[in-house]
Amino acid sequence: MITVHHLNNSRSQRVLWLLEELGLPYTVKRYERDARTMFAPAELRAVHPLGKSPVIEDEGRVLAESGAIVEYLVDKAGGRLGAPADGDDALRYRMFLHYAEGSLMPPLLLKLVLSRVPIMGKIALKRIQPMIDVHLDFVERELAARPWFAGAEMTAADVMMSFPIEAARARAGLDATRPHTLAWLDKVQALPAYRRAIEVGGPYAYD
Numbered sequence: 001m002i003t004v005h006h007l008n009n010s011r012s013q014r015v016l017w018l019l020e021e022l023g024l025p026y027t028v029k030r031y032e033r034d035a036r037t038m039f040a041p042a043e044l045r046a047v048h049p050l051g052k053s054p055v056i057e058d059e060g061r062v063l064a065e066s067g068a069i070v071e072y073l074v075d076k077a078g079g080r081l082g083a084p085a086d087g088d089d090a091l092r093y094r095m096f097l098h099y100a101e102g103s104l105m106p107p108l109l110l111k112l113v114l115s116r117v118p119i120m121g122k123i124a125l126k127r128i129q130p131m132i133d134v135h136l137d138f139v140e141r142e143l144a145a146r147p148w149f150a151g152a153e154m155t156a157a158d159v160m161m162s163f164p165i166e167a168a169r170a171r172a173g174l175d176a177t178r179p180h181t182l183a184w185l186d187k188v189q190a191l192p193a194y195r196r197a198i199e200v201g202g203p204y205a206y207d
């Protein structure tokens with residue numbers, strides 16, 4: 001049985017969503033962020049040296065890093081929600097699977113960190129938002145061209161993209177000026193498996 005080490009308001013929410021989509025059996029161990037620092041509790045380091053969420057345990061193995069976990073779960077489910085058959089869609093799938101954490105999350109995280117730094121943070125923030133806007137414009141164009149990130153069907157690439165898009169709506173100016181992205185997010189958040197994952201994960205600030 002898979003164990004998900006789930007931190008509140010975190011990337012592990014999308015792992016719960018994927019597990020619900022795939023119908024794989026799992027249990028959840030919960031952790032709460034420190035209310036002041038927002039860091040994960042030290043006990044998560046006992047599970048994995050990085051002490052970050054998500055982490056899963058399965059068949060005696062411990063696996064960290066969302067993208068690796070998502071690929072592992074897709075493989076375990078026989079490739080369901082994995083790369084589409086069409087070659088171009090498959091390339092999009094691969095790209096967005098990496099893009100979510102590799103390119104889109106870093107400026108969003110930087111914005112969050114800088115927003116907590118007085119004076120110099122405010123000055124630096126002015127340089128970050130235009131970087132984020134380039135990403136959000138790119139995402140909007142992609143979703144104007146097709147209903148899901150990798151084509152006509154929902155895939156695990158959508159699961160990976162859910163957290164940065166939710167974060168962008170919460171704190172980086174994603175609004176009605178990018179209607180295809182917002183429509184995609186509304187569609188995702190209405191999916192039965194997504195809703196079940198929210199119930200399992202507990203209160204989620206980005207829902």
Ligand SMILES: N[C@@H](CCC(=O)N[C@@H](CS)C(=O)NCC(=O)O)C(=O)O
Pocket residue numbers: 007009010011012038039040041051052053054064065066067101
């Ligand atoms: N790229 C990693 C990032 C992991 C990460 O930073 N997780 C955050 C939650 S969204 C975390 O554990 N933060 C608490 C901490 O740093 O103490 C992944 O996708 O798994």
